[in-house]
Amino acid sequence: MADLSLFAAELRRACDTLENLVKTTASAEPEAADNVPSAEDPDATASHIIEADSIPPHDNAPVEDGPKWLNPEPDKSDNAEIWRTYVEEADKHDAALMKRWNEGIDVFLLFTGLFSAILSAFLVLAWPALQPDSSQATSDALAAISQQLLLLSSGLSMNASAAYQTPSFTPPRWALAVNCLWFTSLFVSLLTAVLAMLVKEWLSAYNDGVALVPLERAKQRQMRYDGLIKWNVPSIVSLLPLAIHLAVFLFLLGLVVFAWPVNNGLFALMTLLLFTGLGLYTSSAWLPTVYPSCPYRSP
Template sequence: MSDSDASAPHVPTATTSDEVKPSLLSENERLISVLQTCFQDLIAKQEEQSEKIHKAIEGLKPPAPVQDKKTLFWNSYMKLADEYDNDFQQKYSTDLNTGLIFAGLFSAVSSAFIIQIQPDLQTNPTLKIIVAQSLLFISLFTTLLASLMAVLGMQWLMYYQAAGSRGTTESRGRERQRKVEGLHKWKFKAILQIVPLLLQLALLLFTTALSVYLWTIHHSIALIVIILTGLGFGSYLVLLGSAIISPDSPFQTPLAPILAKAVYDPHLDSMV
């Protein structure tokens, strides 16, 4: 080897990018791993603290009172009573509201016919005119009576709904039971069923009066009304008979339970 070669400085070999990348990746991975460990420890400590706080709060709450058999009984009673009362209120409130609407419309129709044939009473009225006018007045009075009973029925339901609205569970339950017994004693359901019966009677009287009046004007027109009235009344009797024969019949009417009780079993108090 020559002197020139020996005196030449040694130049280090440059590292390639492939040799640097693994070193950088390993450093980043270690840093990420350390950060993940720190975060996991922090989350675990927070969960532990939250659990301790939750237990402390639960410990500060007063223990749930132990209910005796009497309290459990009245709570169960009021729960079942509320379900029954809600169905009871909804059924009869709907029936009475429907009756009021029908009575209002029917009263207007009856009044119009009364006004129409009123002049015939002032000039030598015949017996048929007198009968027709009398039936119309009875029909109108029956409708007004049904309206009055429907209004009273709504007030009675509101009075019953106010039963047991204050006080302890036991006092409310006893008050409610007292009023329920009063409903059965005074036949409250049967009284409310009079409203649709009066409306049905008013409709029958009206169609009868209309048939009698039209007979004095034109027999053919009166005959058509009589036939239609007979068909309607006959259909009603058929449906009423099916309800009396079979309690499962869907064609129940207010009169059906009363007749079924009178015909088959005088002890069917629950049906009335």
């Protein structure tokens, strides 16, 4: 019962508070209505109209710009984001390009070294053919001396024409052709290897002494890249394999000529293999021009 009495008292107090609030609101509304100008009071209406006319229209109100972080000014400094982005992307492109060229040149130098060693071994065999055979000259001299001794022992007179004379030597044509082809091949191979080492030094200097400021680095990179294109460095890199291909072809051609005086069957076999390889090489360079999807692409 005590709880019900307390609840009833609180409810009565809340009702009284709500009633007082309603009375206060009702008494404030007539005062607000008295402040509104009526049609019977022209001065008050005019004053309100003037005050309304003094308010600038909405369309002519100045539009404030948003916060500065919504419309940032472009960064025109040397460390601007655009230059940093350019340098990063250019470095990625240049790194991939230099890696591809350097790897190709490394393989090229390895092959050139092996090829030059093999070619030098064959030159050791072909070089003596350009010189007179010393053993044969010794045999001829001994035969002439024996003949002279025989004439002296028989009591016959020996005239000056019977004296031994060293025969003149003319190298065979095949030996001359083989040595010309193989020496030319060795010269082209070594010269191309030297050029390849020079190209590696050029590529190494491409990234030396780079600037630290992004704008200066961008200008420096573009100048160096334009220099690569202007001075045909990509073309030189592409021509290096063609030069060693020429050296290999000269070596194979000399090998065919070298087999000519040895045996006709061996000469025919070497000729057939040479023309077969030459046909395959020519086809691999010609097919991509006719069939764009052909993967047989070479420099």
